[in-house]
Amino acid sequence: MTRLRPLVHYRSVMCLVVAALALTGCTGGAEPPARVVRFWAMGREGEAVQGLIPEFERRHPGVRVRVQQIPWSAAHEKLLTAFVGGAMPDVFQLGTTWVPELAAIGALAALDTRLATAPSIPADDFFSGSRDANRIGDTTYGVPWYVDTRLLFYRSDLLARAGFDAPPADWRTWAAALTRIKEQAGPDRYAILLPLREWQPLVILALQRRAELLRDDGRYGNFRSPEFRAAFSFYLNFYQRGLAPSAPEGQIANLFQDFGAGFFAFYISGPWNLGELAARLPPELQDDWATAPMPAPGLVAGLSIAGGASLALSRGAREPEAAWELIEYLAEPATQIELYRRTGDLPARRSAWQDPALADNHHAQAFWTQLQHMQAPPKVPEWERIAAKITDYTEAAVRGDLDPDAALTGLDRDVDALLEKRRWLLDRNAHHQEHQRHQVEEIGTPAGAFNPTASRYDSRRGLAAFPQTATPWCPWCSWW
Amino acid sequence: MRRNPGALFVAPALCLIAAFFLLPVAASFLLSLTDFDIYAVADLANLRVVGVRNYVTLLRDPLFWVALRNTVYFVAVAGPLSIIVSLAAALLISATAVRAKGLFRTLYFLPVVTGLVAIAVVWRYLYHPRFGLLNAALGLVGIGPLDWLGDPTLAMPAIILMAVWKNFGFNMVIFIAGLQSIPERLYEAASTDGAGTVQQFWRITLPMLTPTFVFVGVMAVVGNFQLFAEPYVMTQGGPAHSTLSIVLYMYEEGFRWWSLGYAAALALVLFAIVLAVTLLTRLRARNVFGGEAGPATGESAA
């Protein structure tokens, strides 16, 4: 008796095992018969873009789009992990500062041919700063989706109470306004929120000062330059004078609640918050906030970072044609306006700005001028790590663990270490080119399979000069 | 099947362990001798074999020492604290006069089975300086609002507190088992000899619990050195790297920046440290650990 019963009991366990194994073969649900385009979108756009997909699917029957939403905080990591793991989506959104890195490792498809033959995407309809940010060397790797130029979001009522009826246009007025607001706010509130994890505000200030963040074609850090130092001191000042809280991001339980409550009066952020604030603040506060371009250091017009996001086509996309169609669709002015309506993201297509939705919006129009003056941070693949180092050392300086000079020295040292591989690769490439040149001069023929005009690593074109090897585990396979 | 059933029975498990555990560990060692990074992922020709350079860099890397210091801080404080709390709980529950032992034991054990991520999320809100429960409670006794996760000196204690809360139930159960194995007559004899409760505790309970202490201690050390999920979810290693643990640093270098060579070196150094600590404990407690004859040496943290 006791022999038979367990047999039945464990048989059901085995059934479970078999069923589990069988289920693992499924990726969930009946597979759609059509071509599936996998699209990774980040942050707010990830949610909003779902509403844009039905129209695309209507126009392209037989194509289904699967949107996956990824938080910005994990996006860079996830893209790299997906690349290493061989599980990239077909189309994805990415920050423009990531384009050099992903292009260098061969994750992005070159888009020049497609763009040349796409009637709906004329090149000069994009802001030049965005266009430039997506080009590495002579190749374009991304299509600008929206432009993010950091703006000042501020409580106009608090600013008025401090005695300023117009948003500050230069650094000095800005500092004065913040000081006044802080005086009125008291010890428990602040004038401006500057999350220590964000590198963009500091880099914008530095770019405005015309600081060159890296020198020698991106071989070394240049953070001890006088321009960067000046921007750094100005930035540190906000914390040192108690104008900004030095708490990390996690302390703000609800950004919008705190903004509405007047916990801080200024915030440097992107256009996506236009939509968020409109949605999340109570109606009675909607007249009390406004946006303004970043104040300039002095006489020159304020510069901002050519940020924003681009759409990229994965090099290993399984449905490249359908994926490209999706990109084309999202790059249409009408779709961009629709995205703006849902999120507040500013279109990358200049023609989209003629639409009344934008032309009549005074919050948005404030940036039209600014968008003409954008600059990309250094286009090195290591940029994301360098940015993380910048925030590390800024935090150390804010907390007083390091004085500003020591912080910048440390930053330079760390960045130099990060760029060591890049220097080695550039030197190796230069060496190869020299070698090839000599061979051609002396012998008259290129050595072996090497084409002297297409070197292995070209600092202008990045490592994408050669496609990813199919079998990375055999070193000799990559020499062809 | 007739020939060697034993070998066939162990084959699946052993093959899996060899292929997906031992082999990667060996590969880790090899990886640590190279500068495998994202460039190498794209094109293996970009790989350089650098020998021990990763280890040299590691020893010179201030962040590594910070991570090591933080991890040791965590191990040194969370371990004993957890043991003390769990012993106290075990003593309370084991007291003969107490009824509903099972209920209390379940309640105290409940945090152990909850997932770390969910708990870390909850505690993140509990630690909020303005709206968190902890500061509200402290405020009742007049202690000003503390910035638990934002102040570098408070962040690690915050994580320690949470870790102790989460894990004390596990050790408590082990202590209960240990307490149950102490013969009652020892206490009776001591009572008749006139020893008070406290004396009985020091003279009987603690010495008899030595093997349990050693077992729990080693498990705690090995497990605590692998601190990762709490700082990952709650503080991301901040503020100012005050909660950066070695495994978190390894994760950042390996899975965030794909400097796999350096990350492998970090992992190996961690392993060496854990191994050294374990061996040291074993050497000192050799008469207690007698292989099969002594208490089971389940080193992996549950």
Next chain:
Amino acid sequence: MMHRARVPLLYAALIGGAVLTMLPLWWMIAASLMPTGEANTFPPRLWPSRVTGEHYADLFERLNLARYAANSVLIAVAVTAISVVLNSLAGYAFAKLAFAGRDRIFRVLVAALVIPGQLGMLPLFLILRQLGLINTYWAVIIPGMASIYGIFLVRQYALSIPDPLLDAARVDGAGEWRVYWEVVLPVCRPILVTLGLFSLMGAWNDFLWPLVVLTDGDMHTLPVGLANLVGEHVQDTELMMAGAVLTVLPVVIVFVALQRFYIAGIMSGSLKE
């Protein structure tokens, strides 16, 4: 040993301890039922002003949590079922069957217990990528299918199976497989349940590995999905608490139902048999 007067003190301490232990979990549940914004008030509330299930609805409708839960269940069940079978096979064999190098191999395995799991993680990722298994359920299941600790537990327990019992079955003509299936497994049921519970809870709560290896949102397990949500919705306290409750609840229920085995398993693992 205990004076009468001490008993109320004991209970007070126990109850106080229980309250402190349960407080975070209580707040988690309460906050998940509060209307939006109420969890971020000062002073913090321990009780919702009105109970609302809107956050749970939100999680399932908008944020795909059902999918994460299904993934978690699938993976946890698969890992548990497979690992119980494989570990018990090996554990029994190490305890009761003879084969070449048995004791030496076992010693190596026990020594390997010290190796932290994270050590092999990076190469394991690369290996799985070569096999094309990244972003599949297998990537999470395979590393969990056999564990040294599991084999160790079963072996400890199986050592105590009386040999006559096994011999009797063999004399009756049963092959080794049937001996295992019909004699060993029933006898080992307590340790198997413990092992199953360890596996189930470990697989359910596993975070780092699924985080790395499952790139598609559709494949995420509950802890990974929850961490993702935190990245995106850190301001929505109540929503996050609802997600936490859903992640925690199933395992708690399973534990409460089967705690006898689980606790017995821990105790037996720490004591001499």
